[in-house]
Amino acid sequence: MRLPELKRLVTQEHINLYAEASRDFNPIHIDAEFARQTPLGGTIAHGMLILSYISQLMTNSFGESWLGTGKLSARFKAPARPGDTITVSGKITKMQKDEGSISIYCDVACQNQRNEPVIIGETKVRVKA
Amino acid sequence: MTQPRIEYEKLTAGYEFVPTSFKLDSRMVMAYLKAVEDNNRIYKEDKIAPPMAIAALAMAALSSGLDLPPGAIHVSQELEFINTAHIDEMLTSYARVNRKVERGKFHMLSIGIHVENQKKTTVITGETSFILPLS
Numbered sequence: 001m002r003l004p005e006l007k008r009l010v011t012q013e014h015i016n017l018y019a020e021a022s023r024d025f026n027p028i029h030i031d032a033e034f035a036r037q038t039p040l041g042g043t044i045a046h047g048m049l050i051l052s053y054i055s056q057l058m059t060n061s062f063g064e065s066w067l068g069t070g071k072l073s074a075r076f077k078a079p080a081r082p083g084d085t086i087t088v089s090g091k092i093t094k095m096q097k098d099e100g101s102i103s104i105y106c107d108v109a110c111q112n113q114r115n116e117p118v119i120i121g122e123t124k125v126r127v128k129a
Numbered sequence: 130m131t132q133p134r135i136e137y138e139k140l141t142a143g144y145e146f147v148p149t150s151f152k153l154d155s156r157m158v159m160a161y162l163k164a165v166e167d168n169n170r171i172y173k174e175d176k177i178a179p180p181m182a183i184a185a186l187a188m189a190a191l192s193s194g195l196d197l198p199p200g201a202i203h204v205s206q207e208l209e210f211i212n213t214a215h216i217d218e219m220l221t222s223y224a225r226v227n228r229k230v231e232r233g234k235f236h237m238l239s240i241g242i243h244v245e246n247q248k249k250t251t252v253i254t255g256e257t258s259f260i261l262p263l264s
Contacts, residue, residue, distance in 0.1 A: 008166055017164035021157055022185035024192060047203045048188060052165040052181040059169055059179075067171070067180055070210040076203055 003061045003090035003106065008053055010045050012082040018049045044079035050119055051076075053088040054108045058123055061090070062104070065127045074121030078112070085113045090123070101126045132194040137201075137261065140238065146224040149190035153178045155216045161185065178218070180210045183253055187222040187242050191257070194224075197238075200262040204237075208255040214246055221245050227256060236261040 012032075019030050024046055027034040035043040051074055058066040080086055087110070094105040103126050110119040132147040161182040162172060171177055214220060221244070228239040237260050244253040 014164050014166070017160055018185075021160035021164050021182065023189040024185070026192075046185075047206070048181065048185050049165060051206060052167070052179070052185075055179070055181045056165065056167050056169070059167075059171065064171060064175075064177070064213070067177055067210055068213045070180070070208075072206070072208045074207070075205045 001092045006088040069126040071124040077117045136196045144226040150221045190222045205258045211251045
């Protein structure tokens with residue numbers, strides 16, 4: 001079973017806002033001139049910003065259960081850049097009944113508009129039976 | 130939210146960073162929600178803090194105490210949300226070097242993160258890993 005997808009357009013404005021909120025002012029995220037001179041060739045979004053989309057996907061599907069029991073394991077495969085459209089998807093792979101609850105396991109991913117993986121990972125959430 | 134900085138070369142497995150406390154003020158949470166375009170009502174109506182906002186602040190606390198060489202890449206992130214936290218709560222973040230190993234041409238550094246509330250109840254645990262080019 002697939003979870004309802006999310007789509008997010010990454011903009012430099014979002015990246016700058018995230019830098020302010022997270023207090024992560026690494027110039028690779030916010031300084032275009034600096035970033036242009038690095039092998040990345042331009043600014044990139046914070047990995048944690050893109051990872052937050054997976055948490056949104058899980059919160060939309062499982063509500064407070066995700067916020068209080070969620071578990072996430074993710075690998076960053078490629079940077080997301082301003083202008084990228086990220087599709088966030090999830091698929092339930094296993095459901096396991098425990099005492100009074102059900103553990104739900106999912107494969108999750110963020111892909112860019114070229115279908116390249118940006119983040120891949122697995123989640124687990126416990127919901128009341 | 131700053132702490133003494135330590136260079137990568139001086140880190141060893143077991144090294145503990147200075148714990149860092151931060152308040153989940155509503156301005157920060159609102160800025161975070163705007164940045165990630167999260168309109169879920171749960172955060173506004175129940176005043177629950179998004180766990181990824183807490184994780185972001187824990188990472189910022191870690192970054193303020195760590196000098197990684199140029200070319201370091203954040204390769205993986207594990208997080209477990211143990212208990213919810215609410216806006217205006219004071220939290221403390223702890224970080225510890227779990228592993229520092231060589232793998233092929235790269236060094237790999239894994240740091241465990243643990244966030245507690247004022248009652249010493251765990252809110253989030255996790256592990257963040259970086260690969261670094263060999264110098």
